[in-house]
Amino acid sequence: MDPNKLNHANLPESGKLIRTRPRSADARPQTRPRAEGWTQLTGADGRPQLQFASPRVKQPPTHLADMTLAEREAKIVELGLPKFRAKQLSQHYFERYTSDPAHMTNLPKDRRDDLSEAFFPPLLSEVKRLVTDDGNTVKFLWRLFDGALVESVLMRYPGRITLCVSSQCGCGMNCPFCATGQAGLTRNMSPAEILDQIVQANRVIAEGGLGGVREIGNGTEAERVNNIVFMGMGEPLANYKRVMTAVRRMVAPAPEGLGMSARGITVSTVGLAPAIRKLTDEEIPVTFALSLHAPDDELRDELIPVNSRWKIDEVLDAARGYFERTGRRVSIEYALIKDMNDHAWRAELLAEKLNARGRGWVHVNPIPLNPTPGSVWTRSEPSVTREFVDRLNAAGIPTTLRDTRGKEIDGACGQLVATEQDRIDAARLAGSLTI
Numbered sequence: 366m367d368p369n370k371l372n373h374a375n376l377p378e379s380g381k382l383i384r385t386r387p388r389s390a391d392a393r394p395q396t397r398p399r400a401e402g403w404t405q406l407t408g409a410d411g412r413p414q415l416q417f418a419s420p421r422v423k424q425p426p427t428h429l430a431d432m433t434l435a436e437r438e439a440k441i442v443e444l445g446l447p448k449f450r451a452k453q454l455s456q457h458y459f460e461r462y463t464s465d466p467a468h469m470t471n472l473p474k475d476r477r478d479d480l481s482e483a484f485f486p487p488l489l490s491e492v493k494r495l496v497t498d499d500g501n502t503v504k505f506l507w508r509l510f511d512g513a514l515v516e517s518v519l520m521r522y523p524g525r526i527t528l529c530v531s532s533q534c535g536c537g538m539n540c541p542f543c544a545t546g547q548a549g550l551t552r553n554m555s556p557a558e559i560l561d562q563i564v565q566a567n568r569v570i571a572e573g574g575l576g577g578v579r580e581i582g583n584g585t586e587a588e589r590v591n592n593i594v595f596m597g598m599g600e601p602l603a604n605y606k607r608v609m610t611a612v613r614r615m616v617a618p619a620p621e622g623l624g625m626s627a628r629g630i631t632v633s634t635v636g637l638a639p640a641i642r643k644l645t646d647e648e649i650p651v652t653f654a655l656s657l658h659a660p661d662d663e664l665r666d667e668l669i670p671v672n673s674r675w676k677i678d679e680v681l682d683a684a685r686g687y688f689e690r691t692g693r694r695v696s697i698e699y700a701l702i703k704d705m706n707d708h709a710w711r712a713e714l715l716a717e718k719l720n721a722r723g724r725g726w727v728h729v730n731p732i733p734l735n736p737t738p739g740s741v742w743t744r745s746e747p748s749v750t751r752e753f754v755d756r757l758n759a760a761g762i763p764t765t766l767r768d769t770r771g772k773e774i775d776g777a778c779g780q781l782v783a784t785e786q787d788r789i790d791a792a793r794l795a796g797s798l799t800i
């Protein structure tokens with residue numbers, strides 16, 4: 366839409382747009398959110414049930430990546446070896462991406478197997494790998510030690526390699542549009558299970574599994590994941606402690622961790638306000654993304670059930686607080702859904718709420734959905750999408766339509782779910798199914 370067609374008479378000096386409520390004569394329809402093909406679990410009050418606590422189930426075995434370097438050293442001393450061996454083991458895992466004792470030739474031959482057993486219990490077994498975009502997008506399906514299935518998606522972009530990681534098996538947030546939440550929360554993932562997704566992806570890159578081996582830094586450096594987004598399965602802030610341990614290990618210099626830049630790590634949430642405030646206090650300048658998807662509580666209560674606990678204003682205040690403390694611009698994720706949340710007045714209301722909290726602190730990423738004929742969860746018309754983006758930009762809110770790479774392999778955010786076939790493949794892999 367031509368931004369000049371906006372009513373600039375209503376534009377105050379700050380650039381803030383005044384909300385234009387829909388006029389009944391030309392108002393577009395309002396589609397309400399609803400789960401399709403499954404039933405949302407509801408509580409006694411009839412509202413979608415939220416599940417914050419992980420069920421008490423067996424936890425994964427402790428892995429080297431769960432420990433600090435000092436803890437690894439203490440364990441290696443307990444095993445009767447000098448401290449420096451912990452550093453060597455860490456180098457194998459975090460720098461050479463291997464936990465295979467046969468590759469650890471600088472360790473005493475007669476101890477390699479028991480060291481491997483003590484530090485590298487198998488965490489993620491690959492069940493399936495789907496490749497698309499000429500090899501530049503790879504989706505992994507992993508089976509965890511207890512049979513739970515999670516996914517991660519690896520994407521090559523010009524100048525960066527992104528990995529979308531999972532942080533929980535299932536999810537307790539019960540969003541009606543999301544396949545992951547259908548089965549509820551199975552359990553939280555451990556720090557090492559989160560980190561192993563990155564280490565395994567780095568190994569695949571080094572082996573040429575992401576469109577071939579490419580040289581960087583005049584051929585002196587191996588390519589690796591330099592961008593993490595917590596937008597796979599799970600609500601990362603509902604697994605706060607373990608996710609933060611994993612983040613600390615990502616940014617710790619090698620060989621204690623992966624030596625990544627905190628700025629390249631995006632922690633996203635559907636709006637757990639107290640956890641956003643806690644994240645603010647951590648002083649690790651990760652990129653913070655809020656999956657907002659609606660600027661009005663009436664719609665958001667249905668679209669993101671956790672909104673019934675923490676309303677939009679409280680969540681936006683917490684997000685603004687994150688910017689104030691870290692200086693890191695907050696990303697607002699907004700999936701544009703036809704006739705549900707893509708009305709022009711919603712773009713204006715969103716701009717109004719963001720501008721009311723100051724300028725320059727936020728960036729909006731509208732995300733086009735897949736076209737799904739007959740579903741309430743379908744893509745906005747291109748002209749509607751353009752208008753939505755234009756209205757935000759015209760109100761002074763930097764807005765960029767996001768790339769939705771990986772959709773053709775069903776690996777885009779919010780669509781990550783293990784299919785029945787995946788379960789069969791996983792059972793086969795575990796040797797527990799013979800078909």
Ligand code: SF4
Binds near residue numbers: 539543544545599635
């Ligand atoms: S959209 Fe995110 S928070 Fe909501 S159910 Fe899916 S994974 Fe959980």
